Amino acid sequence: MTYKAGALTRLSYRGTPLLAPGKLYVPFLHDNSKARRIGRSTVEFRQLGRTNEKISTIGMGAWRIGSYRSSDEREGQVRALRRGIELGINHIDTAEMYASGRSEEVVGEAIKDVRKDVFIASKVAPGNLHHDDVAKSCRASLRRLQTSYIDLYQVHWPDPNVPIKETMSAMEELVDEGAIRYIGVSNFSVKETEDARAALSKNEIVSNQVEYSLANRYAESEILPFCAREKVTLIAYSPLARGNISHSIPKAILQKYQLTPAQAMLNWVTRHEQVVAIPKSVDVGHLEENAASVSVRFDAAEYEEISAA
Numbered sequence: 001m002t003y004k005a006g007a008l009t010r011l012s013y014r015g016t017p018l019l020a021p022g023k024l025y026v027p028f029l030h031d032n033s034k035a036r037r038i039g040r041s042t043v044e045f046r047q048l049g050r051t052n053e054k055i056s057t058i059g060m061g062a063w064r065i066g067s068y069r070s071s072d073e074r075e076g077q078v079r080a081l082r083r084g085i086e087l088g089i090n091h092i093d094t095a096e097m098y099a100s101g102r103s104e105e106v107v108g109e110a111i112k113d114v115r116k117d118v119f120i121a122s123k124v125a126p127g128n129l130h131h132d133d134v135a136k137s138c139r140a141s142l143r144r145l146q147t148s149y150i151d152l153y154q155v156h157w158p159d160p161n162v163p164i165k166e167t168m169s170a171m172e173e174l175v176d177e178g179a180i181r182y183i184g185v186s187n188f189s190v191k192e193t194e195d196a197r198a199a200l201s202k203n204e205i206v207s208n209q210v211e212y213s214l215a216n217r218y219a220e221s222e223i224l225p226f227c228a229r230e231k232v233t234l235i236a237y238s239p240l241a242r243g244n245i246s247h248s249i250p251k252a253i254l255q256k257y258q259l260t261p262a263q264a265m266l267n268w269v270t271r272h273e274q275v276v277a278i279p280k281s282v283d284v285g286h287l288e289e290n291a292a293s294v295s296v297r298f299d300a301a302e303y304e305e306i307s308a309a
């Protein structure tokens with residue numbers, strides 16, 4: 001499989017272009033053994049909430065990105081994010097809390113010359129949900145991300161001590177100013193999501209980011225059915241169970257679809273149309289693997305078999 005370098009010819013790292021215009025590229029070139037194992041490279045996109053926005057079903061999480069012991073390690077993190085973008089992943093998830101803002105700085109460096117090709121999601125920390133603090137946090141995030149707008153700005157965790165109306169009015173002002181495009185929440189129950197929706201006067205809650213994986217299926221009881229019914233995107237965090245890759249997915253299914261266990265976990269977690277996942281990786285091989293995890297779909301019986309494994 002090949003693709004022609006188009007808009008992504010602007011991608012470069014430290015002055016070295018990654019793709020040349022018009023040239024045909026074979027994805028996953030750097031490791032042929034993995035290329036055979038991964039096989040396919042189709043990146044899939046899904047609608048964000050009820051909007052017309054398309055975000056990649058497999059995004060990139062940036063928790064722990066920004067924690068580094070050397071400049072080499074930092075450069076490796078930038079390189080990994082850029083490889084993900086080059087593969088077609090457009091959704092990058094970060095937060096002001098991650099590595100005390102350094103995650104946003106690394107993301108900012110990775111996207112600075114391809115800003116329009118990516119969808120940046122960040123989060124305001126639970127301690128900053130009063131009206132003026134939301135705006136202050138957003139401006140600091142914009143500076144670290146080196147951008148004039150955040151695509152999706154999420155409330156990281158609910159804070160019962162701050163009226164949601166106060167937080168949401170600040171969020172709507174940020175939309176009016178063009179500092180953010182969409183409003184989302186994270187770690188909100190159905191009731192909290194409904195309260196946040198009701199507190200908005202002219203915008204919608206487009207997403208709720210919650211933990212969801214083969215190892216943690218709590219979201220299936222209420223949040224997933226609510227999101228499916230109301231067309232709110234469920235952004236699955238820790239979709240690889242924080243690196244505890246399952247050993248119990250039936251081998252016959254993995255072999256049939258030529259998937260690794262990690263790919264099968266990402267495939268499984270995104271089986272509902274309303275779900276996208278944001279695995280974190282700073283390993284280029286893992287990123288390539290993750291990007292290629294949803295080009296096939298298990299049948300219903302296989303999903304059940306994996307769920308029960």
Ligand SMILES: NC(=O)c1ccc[n+]([C@@H]2O[C@H](COP(=O)([O-])OP(=O)(O)OC[C@H]3O[C@@H](n4cnc5c(N)ncnc54)[C@H](OP(=O)(O)O)[C@@H]3O)[C@@H](O)[C@H]2O)c1
Pocket residue numbers: 060061062063064093094156186187209210236237238239240241242243244245262263278279280281282283285286287289290
């Ligand atoms: N909203 C919230 O409260 C919240 C909470 C937690 C996380 N999050 C978001 O969700 C993102 C992902 O969650 P997470 O970082 O907790 O865990 P995760 O994505 O489930 O797992 C990450 C771990 O899996 C490894 N990994 C990635 N791809 C792999 C592959 N193909 N094969 C084997 N191992 C692989 C990574 O190592 P390598 O880097 O070496 O590949 C890393 O150790 C975060 O980065 C963050 O953006 C949000």
